[in-house]
Amino acid sequence: MTQATTIHAYAALEAGGKLEAFSYEADELAAHQVEIDVNHCGVCHSDLSMLDNEWGFSNYPLVAGHEVVGRVAAVGSAVSKVKPGDSVGLGWHAGYCGDCFSCDTGDQNLCAAAQPTIVGHHGGFANKVRADDTAVARIPEGIDLQTAGPLLCAGITVFNPLLQFDVKSSDKVAVIGVGGLGHLAVQFLKAWGCEVTAFTSSDTKRKEALELGAHHTLNSRDEKEIEAAAGSFDFVLSTVNVKLDWNLYINTLKPKGRLHFVGATLEPLDLSLFSMLLTQRSVSSSPVGSPASIEQMFEFALQHNIKPQVEVYPMQQVNEAIAHLKEGKAKYRIVLSNN
Amino acid sequence: MTQATTIHAYAALEAGGKLEAFSYEADELAAHQVEIDVNHCGVCHSDLSMLDNEWGFSNYPLVAGHEVVGRVAAVGSAVSKVKPGDSVGLGWHAGYCGDCFSCDTGDQNLCAAAQPTIVGHHGGFANKVRADDTAVARIPEGIDLQTAGPLLCAGITVFNPLLQFDVKSSDKVAVIGVGGLGHLAVQFLKAWGCEVTAFTSSDTKRKEALELGAHHTLNSRDEKEIEAAAGSFDFVLSTVNVKLDWNLYINTLKPKGRLHFVGATLEPLDLSLFSMLLTQRSVSSSPVGSPASIEQMFEFALQHNIKPQVEVYPMQQVNEAIAHLKEGKAKYRIVLSNN
Numbered sequence: 030m031t032q033a034t035t036i037h038a039y040a041a042l043e044a045g046g047k048l049e050a051f052s053y054e055a056d057e058l059a060a061h062q063v064e065i066d067v068n069h070c071g072v073c074h075s076d077l078s079m080l081d082n083e084w085g086f087s088n089y090p091l092v093a094g095h096e097v098v099g100r101v102a103a104v105g106s107a108v109s110k111v112k113p114g115d116s117v118g119l120g121w122h123a124g125y126c127g128d129c130f131s132c133d134t135g136d137q138n139l140c141a142a143a144q145p146t147i148v149g150h151h152g153g154f155a156n157k158v159r160a161d162d163t164a165v166a167r168i169p170e171g172i173d174l175q176t177a178g179p180l181l182c183a184g185i186t187v188f189n190p191l192l193q194f195d196v197k198s199s200d201k202v203a204v205i206g207v208g209g210l211g212h213l214a215v216q217f218l219k220a221w222g223c224e225v226t227a228f229t230s231s232d233t234k235r236k237e238a239l240e241l242g243a244h245h246t247l248n249s250r251d252e253k254e255i256e257a258a259a260g261s262f263d264f265v266l267s268t269v270n271v272k273l274d275w276n277l278y279i280n281t282l283k284p285k286g287r288l289h290f291v292g293a294t295l296e297p298l299d300l301s302l303f304s305m306l307l308t309q310r311s312v313s314s315s316p317v318g319s320p321a322s323i324e325q326m327f328e329f330a331l332q333h334n335i336k337p338q339v340e341v342y343p344m345q346q347v348n349e350a351i352a353h354l355k356e357g358k359a360k361y362r363i364v365l366s367n368n
Numbered sequence: 369m370t371q372a373t374t375i376h377a378y379a380a381l382e383a384g385g386k387l388e389a390f391s392y393e394a395d396e397l398a399a400h401q402v403e404i405d406v407n408h409c410g411v412c413h414s415d416l417s418m419l420d421n422e423w424g425f426s427n428y429p430l431v432a433g434h435e436v437v438g439r440v441a442a443v444g445s446a447v448s449k450v451k452p453g454d455s456v457g458l459g460w461h462a463g464y465c466g467d468c469f470s471c472d473t474g475d476q477n478l479c480a481a482a483q484p485t486i487v488g489h490h491g492g493f494a495n496k497v498r499a500d501d502t503a504v505a506r507i508p509e510g511i512d513l514q515t516a517g518p519l520l521c522a523g524i525t526v527f528n529p530l531l532q533f534d535v536k537s538s539d540k541v542a543v544i545g546v547g548g549l550g551h552l553a554v555q556f557l558k559a560w561g562c563e564v565t566a567f568t569s570s571d572t573k574r575k576e577a578l579e580l581g582a583h584h585t586l587n588s589r590d591e592k593e594i595e596a597a598a599g600s601f602d603f604v605l606s607t608v609n610v611k612l613d614w615n616l617y618i619n620t621l622k623p624k625g626r627l628h629f630v631g632a633t634l635e636p637l638d639l640s641l642f643s644m645l646l647t648q649r650s651v652s653s654s655p656v657g658s659p660a661s662i663e664q665m666f667e668f669a670l671q672h673n674i675k676p677q678v679e680v681y682p683m684q685q686v687n688e689a690i691a692h693l694k695e696g697k698a699k700y701r702i703v704l705s706n707n
Contacts, residue, residue: 131623139623139647141599193648260480284470284478287650290641300637302629306653308478309532311626313650314641 032103033057034064038155039347040090044082048347051090053151055159060107063165065117070153071096071178071339072350072363074209074270075121079147080351086148094153094365095121095146096178098168108162116168118327120181121317123150124161137163137319138189154347156367166323171331179209179337179362180326182317186291187214188326189318190266191221194287198222200263203281205249207234207241210268210291212361213337215241218266220333226262228255249273255281262286272296279304279312290314339364371442372396373403377494378686379429383421387686390429392490394498399446402504404456409492410435410517410678411689411702413548413609414460418486419690425487433492433704434460434485435517437507447501455507457666459520460656462489463500476502476658477528493686495706505662510670518548518676518701519665521656525630526553526605527665528657530560533626535603537561542601542620544588545608546573546580549630551700552676553605554580559672565601567594588612594620601625611635618643618651629653678703 040051076093097119124144131139203226204214219242227238228249235246269292342350344365379390415432436458463483470478542565543553558581566577567588574585608631681689683704
């Protein structure tokens with residue numbers, strides 16, 4: 030059960046390089062480690078950022094892939110959470126310190142010493158991947174494994190804020206951007222019971238947002254339309270990674286409303302304090318969620334039949350899949366399959 | 369009880385003009401109105417802003433004063449909340465629409481149609497002032513009326529966030545700025561049970577902050593000292609009205625921490641999203657509180673012997689008082705007295 034293994038992966042050997050077949054030796058499993066047979070692995074924008082060393086801390090060979098769905102192949106001697114054959118998922122984190130306040134209070138995703146799955150660790154563009162048991166999420170029976178991968182990063186990124194900030198079913202909410210994250214946010218918020226407005230600048234995506242469950246759409250590039258929505262929302266979730274006129278969006282919030290960012294923009298937010306002060310508004314941001322919140326998400330997705338819309342590529346076509354994503358053509362997420 | 373009255377006040381007749389004796393006729397009291405005999409009235413920076421038309425919506429003659437402490441002189445026919453002789457306070461708001469979601473849910477301070485005490489309404493630099501019963505706060509016996517005025521604006525502005533954002537006694541908190549608002553924030557947070565750090569650039573104020581109950585002080589102008597406090601606080605309350613390096617302060621927050629602004633800065637906040645994203649931090653702001661929260665504040669202040677530090681001037685010396693405040697010499701708040 031715990032023997033050393035050769036893992037067959039696809040790795041970039043240098044920044045921006047094409048992925049190549051790459052094998053590495055994995056030692057005997059440590060007591061708390063889990064080895065996962067990768068069935069499917071989503072391709073996320075942050076995989077591309079790491080492969081291209083956009084953030085400056087990539088090491089090569091680099092095996093990306095952090096939206097892993099598979100079955101437990103083997104477990105270390107101290108693992109009781111899962112057993113071989115169980116369906117599991119692995120997301121952005123492959124381990125936590127287990128000893129800080131965030132870990133102790135169920136916010137492992139905020140652990141400052143968390144081990145990212147694809148930073149200094151080999152990820153899921155492979156036949157197998159390893160992780161600490163604490164980072165592995167159990168996938169309930171009934172979840173469609175082929176489409177589930179993107180829930181592990183895109184999904185939990187938009188689902189976790191609903192838990193963290195106590196979004197209520199009676200809330201009026203909006204999602205900025207209908208893409209990989211946004212198309213899941215619309216589905217989650219609809220199922221949450223909220224009245225959902227989707228902001229998008231694309232006519233095609235407006236139509237799709239309505240099909241996904243949005244009750245209304247607004248043009249994210251039309252100032253007048255946004256101004257007319259002043260004071261409308263309890264919660265606005267931004268999933269875009271471009272700079273918009275955030276003060277305009279803050280003004281769409283009701284008193285005590287929250288503008289929450291899960292899309293990362295590098296430009297400063299440039300917020301006018303007065304648009305927040307008189308109405309007690311908040312602005313916030315968050316990363317992925319804890320393993321427990323990932324498991325809650327799976328239960329909720331199962332109950333409400335929420336699925337990422339994916340395009341599936343065989344794992345061997347990882348380079349084609351990446352090119353497709355880079356071209357902005359993915360609808361809405363890409364999954365690599367070992368099956 | 370409800371007859372018309374001549375009210376003797378001090379008014380500016382033009383922007384920046386000295387205040388002059390000014391009388392006006394008040395009609396018969398409306399059903400829900402309360403007439404207050406002003407005993408004391410605090411002088412707040414926003415009085416100066418209104419007197420000088422800094423915000424562009426002042427009308428003259430303008431009677432400022434919105435930190436009123438006094439006794440009920442008369443009540444309208446429908447008033448049951450207070451009776452003549454009761455000790456009451458009046459803050460930034462003299463009335464609310466009574467009919468919006470914020471009013472209905474106890475957040476009258478966020479009512480978009482609230483009537484400010486000194487905007488299109490004559491305030492408390494006078495022998496009497498009138499207000500709707502809903503806006504009047506009852507002052508419990510035992511509160512020192514001479515020093516209580518500043519609680520009605522400065523006090524509630526720093527106290528209300530503790531209620532609104534569920535600040536816990538076990539929280540580590542910081543107050544940026546030890547002035548009119550900050551010296552009250554330090555006292556409230558100490559009494560709340562928190563470990564309190566005061567940020568100030570003044571050596572004198574450092575010493576005073578410790579006397580007021582702060583456990584620690586840090587130099588608000590010393591980058592290295594602030595950097596060394598990274599990850600320390602659950603809640604940071606900014607009471608200053610100048611631009612600081614907010615990203616530096618956001619980094620003093622723990623995961624899930626909140627930087628809350630009650631001091632108003634006109635310059636954009638310039639926030640880096642990444643300083644918020646990885647650690648799920650929030651930034652927010654709020655105005656004064658509801659009448660019910662003002663009454664909670666009075667009970668809390670009484671229980672914990674919290675008092676504004678004030679300098680008292682006779683009402684007739686309102687111009688001298690204003691000049692003293694403008695020179696930045698007030699320690700920490702000024703109160704005008706009719707006694």
